[in-house]
Amino acid sequence: MPSADVPLLCPVCSSPLEHREAEGARQPSLVCRNGHSFDAARQGYFNLLVGKGSPFEPDSAAMVASRFNFLGDGHYRPMEQALAAAVVPNLPAEGAVVLDSGTGTGHYLREILEAAAAAGRQSSAIGLDISKFALRRAARLNPEAVNLVWDIWQPLPVESNSVDAVTVVFAPRNPAEFARVLRPTGALLVVAPRSGHLAELAEVTGMLGIEEGKDERLAAAMAGHFEAESTLDVDIALELSRAAAADLAFMGPAGHHLDRDRIAARLEDTPEPVAAQAKFRLFVFRPTTRMPRNDLATIPRQHP
Numbered sequence: 001m002p003s004a005d006v007p008l009l010c011p012v013c014s015s016p017l018e019h020r021e022a023e024g025a026r027q028p029s030l031v032c033r034n035g036h037s038f039d040a041a042r043q044g045y046f047n048l049l050v051g052k053g054s055p056f057e058p059d060s061a062a063m064v065a066s067r068f069n070f071l072g073d074g075h076y077r078p079m080e081q082a083l084a085a086a087v088v089p090n091l092p093a094e095g096a097v098v099l100d101s102g103t104g105t106g107h108y109l110r111e112i113l114e115a116a117a118a119a120g121r122q123s124s125a126i127g128l129d130i131s132k133f134a135l136r137r138a139a140r141l142n143p144e145a146v147n148l149v150w151d152i153w154q155p156l157p158v159e160s161n162s163v164d165a166v167t168v169v170f171a172p173r174n175p176a177e178f179a180r181v182l183r184p185t186g187a188l189l190v191v192a193p194r195s196g197h198l199a200e201l202a203e204v205t206g207m208l209g210i211e212e213g214k215d216e217r218l219a220a221a222m223a224g225h226f227e228a229e230s231t232l233d234v235d236i237a238l239e240l241s242r243a244a245a246a247d248l249a250f251m252g253p254a255g256h257h258l259d260r261d262r263i264a265a266r267l268e269d270t271p272e273p274v275a276a277q278a279k280f281r282l283f284v285f286r287p288t289t290r291m292p293r294n295d296l297a298t299i300p301r302q303h304p
């Protein structure tokens with residue numbers, strides 16, 4: 001059951017949203033004082049995008065299943081642990097709030113919530129993603145979080161100055177909105193691939209490679225809202241079954257233009273275990289601007 005004190009705003013009128021428990025046959029809901037109400041889906045997430053639509057292609061059910069299987073097998077656990085260890089020092093002992101933007105299946109948030117609890121931080125969490133298939137999984141994995149279907153390029157349905165840590169792992173970033181929702185002491189933690197990430201696998205499967213110069217583009221995109229505080233590189237030497245390698249290739253952007261069977265067929269002649277190097281960089285940013293606005297209608301929509 002999500003904690004009641006998550007700082008959410010109604011996407012229609014910008015009033016605070018409150019969590020209402022399930023009653024009889026009724027699902028739990030998020031309700032504002034003007035009567036706008038959003039019922040939980042059967043699987044436990046809330047769709048706040050109702051009626052708005054979005055031009056973005058969400059991850060499909062099949063891509064999400066591959067991500068769930070791959071992450072569930074623990075291949076990226078060292079990265080999940082490194083992120084959780086970097087998040088926890090930013091959380092106050094009580095009333096901490098974490099926002100995982102582009103939460104996907106929720107595996108990174110799971111690790112963060114467990115590390116926070118182990119360190120005695122009482123925290124609530126918001127998982128946000130545009131894919132309802134991803135959120136079905138995330139809501140099951142992280143039932144204590146509020147999992148929201150939302151489009152990151154629209155003003156976030158989250159109060160200004162209310163969040164201690166925003167995490168973004170391999171997902172789109174909206175710096176102006178992250179800066180608005182973070183407390184002045186908060187941190188934005190971004191995990192991105194480094195040049196050479198999964199290069200061996202990209203060659204065999206037709207995945208997109210990682211271009212050079214990504215760091216510079218990230219820093220430039222953050223300028224004006226955030227300053228970089230530190231970076232940490234995490235490398236993982238993967239030794240995978242062909243099935244796990246196919247899941248890994250399919251769960252990323254390649255999944256939008258190749259089907260999993262095509263990817264699996266390309267791996268048929270590759271001996272097992274399939275070796276690949278995961279090369280991550282964790283960036284910690286601090287907000288430099290203050291935007292204490294809670295009226296979502298006054299916040300311009302962003303474009304990626």
Ligand SMILES: C[S@@+](CC[C@H](N)C(=O)[O-])C[C@H]1O[C@@H](n2cnc3c(N)ncnc32)[C@H](O)[C@@H]1O
Nearest residue numbers: 059102103104129130131134151152169170171
């Ligand atoms: C590569 S996945 C990463 C998921 C998760 N952070 C992880 O690492 O396992 C990118 C995620 O971003 C989400 N996403 C893409 N565009 C989005 C948007 N405009 N708004 C919100 N989420 C979006 C996708 O649905 C997907 O779950």
Ligand SMILES: [Zn+2]
Nearest residue numbers: 010013032036
């Ligand atoms: Zn409302």
